[in-house]
Amino acid sequence: MQPRDLSTHATYEAGRGIEEVAREQGRDPDEFVTLSSNENPHGPAPAAVEAIRAAASSAHAYPKAAHADLTDRLAEEWHVDSAQIWLGNGGDGAIDYLSRAMVDPDDTVLVPEPGFAYYAMSARFHHGRVRTYELSKDDDFEQEPETILAAAEHDRLLYLTSPHNPSGSTASLETIERIARETADETLVVVDEAYGEFAETDSAVALIEGRDGFDARDDVAVIRTFSKAYGLAGVRLGYAIVPGTWADAYARVNTPFAASEPACRAGLAALDDTDHVEQAVDSARWAREYLASTVDAPAWPSDGNFVLFDVGDGTAVAAALQDRGVIVRDCTSFGLPGCIRVSCGTESETKRAADAIGDVLATRDGRPTADEEVSRS
Template identity: 30%
Template sequence: MMKKLWRDGVSHLTPYVPGKPIEEVKRELGLDEVIRLASNENPMGPSPKALESMAAAVKDCWLYPEPSCLELREKLAERYELSAEKIIVGNGADHIITLIGNAYINPGDEVIYCHPTFSSYREITLLMGGKPIEIPTRNDFVTDLKGILHSITNKTKLIFICNPNNPTGTIVDTEELVSFLNQVPESVLVVLDEAYAEYISVGHYRTGIEFVKEGYPVISIRTFSKYFGLAGVRVGYAVAAEKYLKPLQAVKQTFSVNRIAMAGALAALDDINYGERMLLEVNKEKERLTEQLLSFGLDVTDSHANFLFVNMKRDTSELFTKLMHKGVLIRPCGPWKLDTYARITIGTIQQNDTLINALKEIQEATISIK
């Protein structure tokens, strides 16, 4: 009876299930220490300058924030050498995705993306009455640009490309992406979700912001959650031509980003050295962890993000439980219908060692049972 009151489409949604909270695991299992390598958080945390700035901002929390986030937009504009009018700031990248859906998707509109990928594209499409068109990734888990092109119809409104892709960590070839954008009809808007773009180390790689500057019908989504370590305060933004951001401005909540979050984001942008040191550490540990997992006989997909996509060659839901009892959380990929795969965040040296030792113990126990 109650469902008759619901908005059409809500019953088709699947609520996003984030990584299991550390506090919950400690409480359930009586553990003193739990490390989470499941949510792609920056284990080094934010810049000390960001922490200091956020602490100072608390005293003004009784004041509403400046609604247009002008100071942050201007600093980002300076960073990317474009105008502040080409930037909109929101409450995390997922909020930006919601704004895009609210602003563009009409009932019956088709929205194309590859699977597996970030589930928010499907959910916002269904919520707005649109039709999700899911294209399988290639066999190497790279987004199938040709498959997307072949799926475009006169009902297509948006194309979402997660690049690097979540949960696979793969990227599309930059020249193939240029060719793809040149073939997309003018009536279709391409959204490049680049939450992990700062981790791409391929030389001369072109990101969405460059395509925006060149006049392509593209919206680039970025976030402060990953590289900048501010996942807990929620700051994301989109970069696009003003005409593509105008409808987002119309549907955006007035005070969508709080004062403390903006203070942290502004300070994080200033601490370039901290970001560079963090990136070196992540890349070093990503290489080491990859080698260790390969030595266990596992398959690891080449990653351009701060996580690894690993074929564990066993039911990862069972493995997740065993690791959890050892105080280690990873992300099983069952929700993407990849039951033997896991997404593992690159942690600190100590965290990665804990994971490696836990996997060794589980593997040895399995062998001894056999």
Template identity: 55%
Template sequence: MEPRDRSSYSVYQAGRGIEEVARELGRDPESFVVLSSNENALGASPAAVDAIRDHAAGVNRYPKSSQVDLVEAIAESWDLASEQVWLAPGGDGALDYLHRAMLDPGDDVLVPRPGFAYYAMSARYHHGDVATYSLSKADEFAQTADVVLDAYDGERVVFVISPHSPVGSEMPTSEVERLAEETDDETLVVVDEAYAEFSESESKRTLLGEREDVAILRTFSKAYGLAGLRLGYMMTPESWADVYARVNTPFSVNELACRAGLAALSDDEFVTETVETARWARDYLHEHLDAPTFESGGNFVLVDVSGAAPSGEGEENAGSAVADATQRRGVIVRDCSSFGLPDCIRITTGTREETERAVEVVNRVLAEVPEA
């Protein structure tokens, strides 16, 4: 017996983990700085960690009341009805619920290139088809309604990432509104705001009070530091009140994630420190790297290393050459080849010490690698 042919499906390529790299190089994990996966440089919300400890003995129970409590807390924080919050195991889980609700076999989604691979993966899992629109490096990856509309052909769901990973650019609320206005009535515009806490722009949540064709994706992975618990949610139009219960899986978010999320929502001090640290590091990367960078609203910076030529056997582009060289020197950054940006690396904002070390190492690598 064989599974269905999935050879045409793309594979999500995560940033390399510290244990994986340390084993490969035969070194102590503590000797590395990991700035490849946009994780929180300060760790997890201390309030969330305390909540996990306090509730660990209760994991023999299904997360019934905790899910309800968390949904209500999120809804209150955004001034939404509880029915508008679709709690999920990570932002990717929320995408699955959305596609269950929105897609019939053969429906299309429109996704950015470069962009998060799971938009397309989830759509295909739910028997949808995928089209793409391109963000141009030559235009500083500018995100406008026109860029999307030039590729739009009546797709059922259109994805926008603001701030966009890996490039950092943002789409203003006015442009999202125009995009929704100029697409078909049966097209949903989804704005992925996974990195929005690090931006100085306001959330697109205001559009939910005005329209029924916009939804917003959020996560606890970044600003709250709960990536390992897999906790996210979708904010949806109020008219979708009964849909979530029909597409959700039973007790989809585990008890400890719910308890941690509840605690993290109130940990304003940690979020403030996280955002301030990320913004400082972002500015430091822009100012001190010896390579062109792109403006970013997230907790990362995209770096153009096209001036560096591959120097090792099997290396196909500048991004992989620089990423490999920095890794050997103890700093793990993201080679952006899998995003279709082979001449770029992405550096997550770290602590002050980590960020300064990353800049020192990357600049040293850029000085040593022969120019293309």
């Protein structure tokens, strides 16, 4: 007895956590900071923590009311109908629901390279075939319509990421609208806005609803998550916003009660705590500017809560940083072996990371480290 042939399926490679690295090195976890998974360094909103505690006593019941309350609240937030909100177990859960709704066996799905590995994983889980379009380092990972349209065929799903992970580039509404307009009639353009709160670009929800001077479209969907700006990565809560013309497909593709009671209650509480989200966004914008201006390595402009650096050998630099207690993302798994991605931490974490990267690069290049410069002066 064997599972079906999974030889073409990749495994998801997550950023390394403190406990994992500390156990591996036999060190105290308190020696480390982790800036590898683009998490909110300020944690969840206090109100969300209280909501999770309160929901624990009703964990025996299915989340009927909580699920409906959250979809209604999100619909109000985005000015859409409740049926257009597809809750999922994280943003990846929402991606799976779109795959279930759209992809027949052997349909093609077009994904960015580099990009979030789960786009392709979900397509293959649902017996789709994966095709890629390249976002080039030399072009600052710019999401040019010409590049994407040249790669597009009769794909069932086409993924854009704004801000893009791992580079931080964004796609304008004009770009997204042109791609949706010029791709095949059967193509759904999925805009992943997991990091949308950190960017100053407008959400592609405007294209679904026909706002801001655009005609309403039924071939665009948007992915959002509570994992990043809201600090709820551990409860796994995300959602898709889909066109109203086919929103009722959710009832046929979702799992029973797609998000848990604690997750829904935490999401509702987090939506009310706008100060916490503003703190996370302001902190990330400061940190990415500090990193880009302080670290002596080429960096790409980012609208996410992270910065991508070209350090020549991402694996070696990430390992050396790990020895110094700073965990960052080696981007080899993204097809960028020369790069590391550094998440935006608190002020102290960000400064520690910048200093550590500077010391690692200086040691490698035979230059004085920061401490050596101080001692010489």
